[in-house]
Amino acid sequence: MSHDSAIGIHDLSFATTEFVLPHTALAGHNGTEIGKYHIGIGQRSMSVPAADEDIVTLGAAAAAPIIARHGTDRIRTVVFATESSIDQAKSAGVYVHSLLGLQSACRVVELKQACYGATAALQFAIGLVRRDPGQQVLVVASDVSKYELDSPGEATQGAAAVAMLVSADPALVRIENASGLFTADVMDFWRPNYRDAALVDGQESISAYLQAVEGSWKDYGEQGGRSLDEFAAFCYHQPFTKMAYKAHRHLLNYAGHDTDKDDIERAVGQTVAYNAVIGNSYTASVYLGLAALLDQAEDLTDRPVGFLSYGSGSVAEFFAGTVVPGYRQHLRSEANLEAIARRKPVDYAGYRELHERSLPTDGGDHSTPAQTTGRFRLAGISNHKRLYQAR
Ligand code: HMG
Numbered sequence: 001m002s003h004d005s006a007i008g009i010h011d012l013s014f015a016t017t018e019f020v021l022p023h024t025a026l027a028g029h030n031g032t033e034i035g036k037y038h039i040g041i042g043q044r045s046m047s048v049p050a051a052d053e054d055i056v057t058l059g060a061a062a063a064a065p066i067i068a069r070h071g072t073d074r075i076r077t078v079v080f081a082t083e084s085s086i087d088q089a090k091s092a093g094v095y096v097h098s099l100l101g102l103q104s105a106c107r108v109v110e111l112k113q114a115c116y117g118a119t120a121a122l123q124f125a126i127g128l129v130r131r132d133p134g135q136q137v138l139v140v141a142s143d144v145s146k147y148e149l150d151s152p153g154e155a156t157q158g159a160a161a162v163a164m165l166v167s168a169d170p171a172l173v174r175i176e177n178a179s180g181l182f183t184a185d186v187m188d189f190w191r192p193n194y195r196d197a198a199l200v201d202g203q204e205s206i207s208a209y210l211q212a213v214e215g216s217w218k219d220y221g222e223q224g225g226r227s228l229d230e231f232a233a234f235c236y237h238q239p240f241t242k243m244a245y246k247a248h249r250h251l252l253n254y255a256g257h258d259t260d261k262d263d264i265e266r267a268v269g270q271t272v273a274y275n276a277v278i279g280n281s282y283t284a285s286v287y288l289g290l291a292a293l294l295d296q297a298e299d300l301t302d303r304p305v306g307f308l309s310y311g312s313g314s315v316a317e318f319f320a321g322t323v324v325p326g327y328r329q330h331l332r333s334e335a336n337l338e339a340i341a342r343r344k345p346v347d348y349a350g351y352r353e354l355h356e357r358s359l360p361t362d363g364g365d366h367s368t369p370a371q372t373t374g375r376f377r378l379a380g381i382s383n384h385k386r387l388y389q390a391r
Pocket of ligand 1: 155200206243312
């Protein structure tokens with residue numbers, strides 16, 4: 001199969017929350033030795049949404065700079081990927097479409113398969129652009145990762161949204177044709193409709209992820225994919241950053257390569273900076289890895305990057321993208337650092353209060369506390385309808 005594809009990621013922007021909880025504060029509460037968080041799972045802090053933030057406000061905040069740069073004319077499709085959906089019927093993307101003033105001649109849909117959803121959205125977007133290269137597709141991946149208080153998963157929460165503009169002749173990354181796929185029916189992580197927080201079997205989820213690395217890599221080879229040593233770097237789904245290291249070591253072993261520590265660091269080390277301080281952002285996570293890589297790597301021009309997208313349950317895909325000459329002029333490195341730096345630290349009590357909050361379900365008029373300083377906010381709920389504000 002030819003590697004060529006002139007379709008891919010034209011622009012990439014992300015947003016995260018108003019607040020941040022350092023892992024030192026969580027460790028102070030539960031008595032965990034901080035080394036377990038900083039080294040054992042590779043996390044320093046996690047993004048915590050304000051009472052007036054949700055997947056819609058995060059998604060709109062991520063996409064707004066893309067609209068400001070490229071306009072709305074060519075966007076005829078919005079795909080919103082999430083596993084922390086706010087409505088069983090209406091796509092969160094429709095609220096984003098409205099907040100951003102996109103044209104009415106547009107299809108908007110929500111996609112779900114745990115953390116894999118954004119990759120499905122990207123691949124579907126490429127199919128649409130192939131049909132009509134004049135069109136662009138806005139992919140928004142937005143999630144709030146939430147586990148029970150005082151559970152092992154608690155240290156791997158986080159929240160963020162990534163927006164990507166998919167187009168022909170992309171300015172950042174051309175997505176290649178070969179793709180390795182893997183699906184297996186496992187109950188490693190799930191969230192029944194009646195629950196706010198996910199249920200997870202931690203160790204089972206790690207082995208299910210590693211199985212999926214094997215399965216998708218095997219299929220990638222059978223589909224005519226590149227060999228392992230052609231890649232400049234690998235962006236893995238990062239529920240916690242240590243997982244990228246575990247996954248790459250596993251892949252090297254599976255492919256019969258040596259597992260040298262320095263080689264693993266070279267392959268994934270530049271993809272973890274944003275995830276280490278944001279935490280698990282589910283669908284957005286693998287693309288936050290890409291943002292960190294593009295922002296930090298010296299020069300990736302014409303170099304292939306491997307992507308391993310994993311969503312519990314489980315579906316995974318291994319694919320490759322080639323970095324486009326001139327990509328550096330289109331990066332948002334400063335804005336990315338600012339999105340992280342602008343967060344205000346909360347203490348453990350403040351985080352716990354936000355964690356325990358939920359929107360009233362009585363159908364009455366309720367406003368939410370004005371906490372976020374971001375451009376979009378969830379102003380309240382009335383007659384079971386979420387009310388959003390742009391400023
Ligand atoms: P745990 O039981 O709290 O931790 O669960 P542990 O005992 O396994 O320790 C973690 C690591 O810290 C170990 O290292 C320890 O040795 C080390 P490892 O053996 O893994 O290399 N450690 C220390 N290191 C240095 N100094 C110390 C110290 N103490 C211990 N003092 C777990 C950890 C990640 C399982 C838990 O947080 C969890 O359940 N998280 C949620 C599930 C998850 O993230 N799974 C990942 C794979 S599934 C996935 O990625 C999909 C997902 O994103 C959802 C979706 O697709 O929608 C989750």
